[in-house]
Amino acid sequence: MSRQLDAQAGHGTGDFVTINIGPSHPAMHGTLRVVALTDGETIVEADPEIGYLHRGVEKLAENLTYHQFIPITDRLNYCSAITNNVAYEMAVEKLMGIEIPDKAKVIRSIMMELARISDHIVCVGILGVDLGAFTPFFYLFIQREELYEIFEWYNGARLTNTFGRIGGVEADLPEDFEERWRRLVPNLRKAIDETDKLLTHNRIWMDRTIGVTAFSAEDALNWGFTGPCLRACGVKRDLRKDEPYYLYDQLSFEVPVGKHGDVFDRYMVRMIEMEESIKLVDQLLKIYKEFGPDDPLMAKVPKVLKGPEGEVYAAIESPNGELGFYVKGDGSDKPYRVKIRPPCYMVYQAFPELVKGEMVADLIACLSSLNIIAGELDR
């Protein structure tokens, strides 16, 4: 299809015109490309082309030791690198049968929830920018900056965190972590609240988002949606609740669901999830305080990790949806095969279906609200 549309580029067929959007375009996050056949402003057909950010991540894994691959996972969904790290570590630990200490579980959960907030901030902020509302983006990003300060303060990295080690985490939370978090929470809540005030009940915002690229729950399930995009369609599925890992079954939190699966619902689901994540971190910190400073952070793991023969699949609820790692070991210190299941990939499949018949401006809104991250899409 792509080739067909390309051939027509510049000429148009009959009443239609092909517009090439991306890979270098202000609204294409990363390097996505969509070739759209348009009738005036209406999209007759949209054809996304992927692979512009393909770096052969999965192949790289086969030539690196289990530990060496962790920094590469940072480069998948770079908006929330920590969740990628943990998902990979979880899969490897499952393969090797390592049970990590409870304290490490709590620290991982705390950091993952922070990463979730920062990821949602990016998504909601950019959605605003793409719809012409520039200001909420800054309100949110100033707070994301604070979150990054916390990450930086934990292990020195801001964006590509390389968080955790196989068998646990590398370091305890810094001493005044809680104090710092308490300082951040009111500002974060205020930023979310201000965004809510500026956008949610804004007439223009509602016109631009409600009913735009709506998707039914059945379709969403058939296309393999997960995460906020699926929940926006009204399916209450969250791996933290449905297949709990770590301590999530001991925590109480709401899983927000939408109704119509349109841009507005996706936006709302993310807004509520940010609030839920704040509550989760509070609960986790309470559990964390029960541990002593000398409690182990790492399970007993050999110096040279050798994966046994066998294959495992482990998935977590990343901010974008189900992020799974399939790891196959062959007894050596390198994985035989690593297959990544990024949530974006499944969601982006449905993109032509979603935007058919909508307008060019909706295509941009849809893309932002799906939160397609080229890094994890192309791998």
Added chain:
Amino acid sequence: MNDWVIALIKVVFIWTWTLIIATIMTWVERRGSAMIQDRLGPNRAGPFGLFQPLADGIKLFTKEDIIPEKAHKILFNLGPILFALPAFSAYAVVPFGDKIVIGGKEILLQVADVNVGFLYIVAVGSMAVYGIVVGGWGSNNKYSILGGLRSTAQLISYEVPWGIVLLTTVMVYGTFSLREISLAQQGTFLGFLPNWGIFKQPLGFILFIVTAYAEANRVPFDLPEAESEIVAGYHTEYGSMRLGLYLFGEYVNMYTLAALMVTLFFGAWHLPYVDMSKFLSPFAYGIASFLVFFAKVAFFLWLFVWVRWTVPRFRYDQVMGLGWKALIPLALANLFITALVVQLTV
């Protein structure tokens, strides 16, 4: 002094003044957006970054001037001129103060008191769309064409309610001259309100301000240059001073529209309840009337910036829907009611 010299001085003054305002507006826009968004904004060049527009101007002038190979050379060159020229000319009939007495000679603070001032503004204002269409078409870029198309549709649709609102004010004041309209807004209305257009035409003012935003291509009506959708719309391919003219013309348009708003609806140079001409010397009065007028204009210019950084952008079909389904019927209803009232009371 010769009348010719006075006219020339006025032309030069208003031209420079408009240029200065447009330049300062770019600074206000950037600092204002920074203020709204919790940032600092440009603060390196000069005090408070006030020389930033100057630096931008130098940058625009010294940048390489690129004309795309497949572009239509003539149209591509013509576009920015067609856009900027009407923007500058439109201000000619808008007053910028009452009158000033220098050396015993009374000088009206207006370049030209044309008795069909309104028609002139509507005529010249409509020319700007050619600049956008020609520029968009001449660029030979699909984004530019889309931007040009959006702009044409938008400007043409919004000129209708805009024109109707202007017509309504003409009916209220019984004149086409902007100076006479300004003069008519002195004193009080119904005994306690300032005799300003907004109190006589509240709906008219709302319609006017909405259409003015659309005419100026400002958020929420900035679809012709919606950067997240069509890169930069009609000026995607433009660079250096050609782009500068487009950007500049936009601010000049804003200034004219804000001045028009003040002239029609906010009592031009009159202060509410106070008649300045009674206790100020004729010279001081001239200066004061200019300052009062400009203070009001400055508020509306700030409003443009304020709105831009607060609300999202409409979609193309929504802009059309709002224009044709809401604004035009409302403007017509307003016209009808005004006609009735004018007919019954006069």
